[in-house]
Every structure is written in C-alpha cells, then in structure tokens.
Amino acid sequence: MLNTVLHGQPTDRPPLVIVHGLFGSARNWGAVAKRLSADRLVVTLDQRNHGDSFRAETQSYADMAGDVAEVIAAHAGPGGQVDLVGHSMGGKTAMQLALTDPAPIRRLVVADIAPVAYDHTQMPLVEAMRDLDLSGLDSRAEADRRLAGRVADPGTRAFLLQSLDLRADPPRWKLNLPVLGREMAGIVGWPGTTGQHAGPTLFLTGALSDYVRPEHRDTIKALFPQAKFAKIPGAGHWLHAERPREFEAAVATFLA
Secondary structure, three states, rough: OOOOOEOOOOOOOEEEEEOOOOOOHHHHHHHHHHHHHOOEEEEEOOOOOEEEOOOOOOOOHHHHHHHHHHHHHHHOOOHHHHEEEEOOHHHHHHHHHHHOOOOOOEEEEOOOOOOOOOOOOOOHHHHHHHOOOOOOOOOOOHHHHHHHHOOHHHHHHHHHHEEEEEEEEEEEEEOOOOHHHHHHHHHOOOOOOOOOOOOOOEEEEEEOOOOOOHHHHHHHHHHOOOOEEEEEOOOOOOOHHOOHHHHHHHHHHHHO
C-alpha cells in the first residue's frame, strides 16, 4: 500500500484523504492537513513512484486510482466513506476513482485540473532533475545553486528539491524519474474515462491559473453533474501553497 501520513484522530466525520500532484508528496501537504484535522482524521499519501511509496513500472490513472482505493479502504470512516481532495495529477487520480468507484467518496474536491488532456509537458523538469550533479552535495542551498542553471523559477526549484534526499549516501531523488519521464504523455493526458460521479464535487482553481478553462465546463458537468466552481484570488496552479489559508477555508466550507 502507499506510504501514508496521518493527522488528527478519527471522529464521527468522514476522514479526509489528500492526493498530491506530479513531483509532490505527503510532506508537501503537512501544514494544510494539520489545520484541516481539527475535527477529523486527515490522511496524506505518497503516490507510486513518489516519496516513500513503492516504485512501479506504470503511472496510469487506473493504477493510481487503485492505489488510492486501497488507502480509502484502510481508513474509511462511518458508512465506509471519505472526503477526497486531489491536486493536479492527484486531481485526475481522484476523478478517475470517483468515476469508476464512486461509492466510498462522500465529497470530492478537484484542485486546479480538469478531466482533459493538456498539450504541455513537464519533461524539462524531469530532465533537469535527472541531469543534476548529485556528487558531493551536502546542502539544499548548493543543490538549489546547481539546479538554477536549468530551472529558473526559485519556487519551482524549492518544490522539486523537497524530493531530494540529502540524508541518503549518495543523495538521491525520491522520485522514479525514468518512469515519470516515460509515462509523461499519459500523466498530462486523460484516459477518456466515462461514467458519472453524482456526488457533490468542487472544482477549486487558482484565479491566475489557466488549467481549468471555460471550454472545459461542459466536459466537467457531463462527468460531474453536481460540480460547483470556485476560484482563489491571487493563486496560480499551486493554490494550496500560494494561498494556504484561503484554500483551507474553501475546502472546509465545502466539506461541511
């Protein structure tokens, strides 16, 4: 089963399961999860080929949804249900699960992603991490300096470097970069999953992001007929990191 990190204690409210995006981990969600755990159990996880979870040869949404289903089965609350939040790749994982196995999901939050194929790629970041010289690294500051030649944005570098394990000898990435690179087309794509998730669903986006566009709404409504839409002002794609208090408030209000 996937590696999980638990926050809070089980209560009479359904547990909340949070699924991170590409290059992320349970660790990225620690502060948000802690604040959302005041009245329920919150479960964060490392998806396959990320963090401390197992390494596998695939990164398909069917496989990732199956992984998350196992976590839900292990932690489901009253009535066998959870609330589910997924960001980016994790949002597509959550949507895949909701469309193919909706029963365990009480409420669904999809953060800044749509059930569509995108025409961008994250291969430059895979290649930058894969090519980073890890020899003699003993500080994150030095890793940041080396990575800056390939990744200009400091925020992106800081995010990626959270997955660099400097305690290992030699240092290593906690990402299965060969598989993520090989599976990139599927990760930024969408498997064309049909069906419907009839439960309450919130598509929560960053106002500065263009991942969920007006032309996506018909597709979203066809798959998620109860979908509601909300935007967080001043936030881009990493809305939970850029505007954490606003993100937490929106999620908590919807789940309540």
